[in-house]
Amino acid sequence: MKIDCVVGARPNFMKMAPIIKALKATPGLEPRLIHTEQHYDAAMSKIFFDELGLPVPDLFLGVGSAGHSEQTARVMVEFDRVVAANCPDFVLVVGDVNSTMAAALVAAKRLIPIGHVEAGLRSFDRTMPEEINRIVTDVVSDLLFTTSEDAHLNLANEGIDAAKIRFVGNTMIDSLLLHRERARATSTALETFGLNPGRYLLVTLHRPANVDEPDALSGLLGALGRLADERPVLFPVHPRTRARIEAFGLGAVLARHPGLRLIDPLGYLDFLRLMESAELVLTDSGGIQEETTVLGVPCLTLRPNTERPVTITEGTNILVGTDPARIVEEGLRVLAGERKTGRSPRYWDGHAAGRIAQALAEWGQA
Numbered sequence: 001m002k003i004d005c006v007v008g009a010r011p012n013f014m015k016m017a018p019i020i021k022a023l024k025a026t027p028g029l030e031p032r033l034i035h036t037e038q039h040y041d042a043a044m045s046k047i048f049f050d051e052l053g054l055p056v057p058d059l060f061l062g063v064g065s066a067g068h069s070e071q072t073a074r075v076m077v078e079f080d081r082v083v084a085a086n087c088p089d090f091v092l093v094v095g096d097v098n099s100t101m102a103a104a105l106v107a108a109k110r111l112i113p114i115g116h117v118e119a120g121l122r123s124f125d126r127t128m129p130e131e132i133n134r135i136v137t138d139v140v141s142d143l144l145f146t147t148s149e150d151a152h153l154n155l156a157n158e159g160i161d162a163a164k165i166r167f168v169g170n171t172m173i174d175s176l177l178l179h180r181e182r183a184r185a186t187s188t189a190l191e192t193f194g195l196n197p198g199r200y201l202l203v204t205l206h207r208p209a210n211v212d213e214p215d216a217l218s219g220l221l222g223a224l225g226r227l228a229d230e231r232p233v234l235f236p237v238h239p240r241t242r243a244r245i246e247a248f249g250l251g252a253v254l255a256r257h258p259g260l261r262l263i264d265p266l267g268y269l270d271f272l273r274l275m276e277s278a279e280l281v282l283t284d285s286g287g288i289q290e291e292t293t294v295l296g297v298p299c300l301t302l303r304p305n306t307e308r309p310v311t312i313t314e315g316t317n318i319l320v321g322t323d324p325a326r327i328v329e330e331g332l333r334v335l336a337g338e339r340k341t342g343r344s345p346r347y348w349d350g351h352a353a354g355r356i357a358q359a360l361a362e363w364g365q366a
C-alpha cells in the first residue's frame with residue numbers, strides 16, 4: 001500500500017514524524033513524504049526535519065506564501081501533478097492548515113482514499129481559516145483518526161459514519177514524549193536566554209485575529225508587557241507577527257517593557273525545553289494548548305474559543321479571550337501561585353502513530 005504523507009507547515013512536522021516511522025516499520029505499508037513548502041524558512045521547516053528525525057521529503061512542491069485561495073490552489077495543482085505521475089493507494093494528511101485541505105481535495109477528486117489525522121476538532125468559529133480546512137478535510141476523508149472523544153460527537157453531528165472513525169490519540173504528543181529527555185539533555189536555551197526554571201513566561205502569537213489588526217495586537221503586547229514587569233517574558237516571534245509589529249510601528253509599546261523579549265522562532269527541542277520549565281505559557285496556538293497539558297504547565301489561551309476543549313476539561317489550559325485586562329488578571333493569578341493542574345487525556349501516551357499504522361494495515365487488507 002503506497003501512502004502519500006503530506007506536510008506543509010510547522011505544526012504538521014511533529015504530527016507526521018512518528019507516523020512516518022510507524023508506517024515504515026509496518027510490513028506492507030510504503031510511505032512517500034511530500035512537503036508542499038507552505039512554510040519554507042529554515043527556522044519554520046528544516047530545523048524540525050533535522051531535530052525530529054524526519055526523512056528528507058521525496059518531493060517538494062515549492063508552494064510558498066500567498067492568500068488562502070491562491071495557496072490552496074497552488075498545492076492542488078502541484079500535488080495533482082504528483083499523483084497523476086505516480087498514483088498512491090492512499091493519501092494521509094494531518095492537522096488543519098491550507099496544505100491539509102488542499103491535498104485532501106486533490107485525492108478526493110481522483111478517488112484516492114484519504115486519512116485525516118486530528119479529525120473532528122471544531123472551534124465552531126468559521127472566521128478561523130483552519131475551521132474551514134477541518135470541516136472540508138473531514139467530509140472527504142475515508143478514515144478519520146481522532147485525538148479526543150469530543151471529536152466523535154462533532155463528527156456524528158455532521159453526519160459522518162462512525163465506521164470511518166478511529167480513536168488513536170495524539171501523534172504530536174508521541175513526538176513530545178519521545179524527545180522530552182533529549183530536549184533536557186541537549187538544549188541550552190535556558191542558559192542562552194538567562195532564564196531561571198519556573199520563573200519566566202513563554203509566549204507565542206500568530207493567529208490572524210490577534211496579529212493582523214493594529215488595535216488587537218497593540219492591546220495584547222501591552223498585556224504581555226504588564227506581565228513582563230513581574231517576570232521575564234520570552235516571545236519567539238512567528239514571521240507573520242514580526243511583519244505586523246513592524247508594519248504597525250509597535251516598537252514604542254515594546255520599549256516601555258524591557259522584560260518582554262522578542263526573539264526569532266525556535267527549533268523543536270529548544271521550544272520544548274522552554275515550555276517544560278516555564279511558570280506560565282500564553283499562546284494562541286492549538287498544539288501548545290495540548291503540549292502544556294501533557295507537561296503540566298499552566299497555559300492561558302488568548303482566543304475566544306478553542307477546538308481542543310479537552311485541554312480545558314482535563315488539562316492545564318484556561319481560555320482567557322483577548323481582553324488585555326483579563327489576560328493580565330489571569331496571568332497575575334498564576335504568578336501568585338494559583339496553578340491549574342490536570343492530567344493527560346486518554347491515549348496521549350506516545351503510541352498514537354502505532355495505532356494509525358495498525359489501522360491502515362487492517363484497512364488495506366479489508
Ligand code: UD1
Pocket residue numbers: 009010011038039040041044065066096097098099129130206238239240243
Ligand atoms: C499557518 C496555518 C496555521 C498554523 C500556522 C503555524 C493556515 C491557514 N494557517 O499559518 O493554521 O497554526 O501556519 O505556523 O494554513 N512566512 C515566512 N516564512 C515561512 C512561512 C511563512 O516568512 O516559512 C510568512 C509569510 O509572510 C506568510 C506569513 O508568514 O505570508 C503567513 O504564512 P502562512 O503559511 O500563510 O500562514 P501562517 O500564519 O504561518
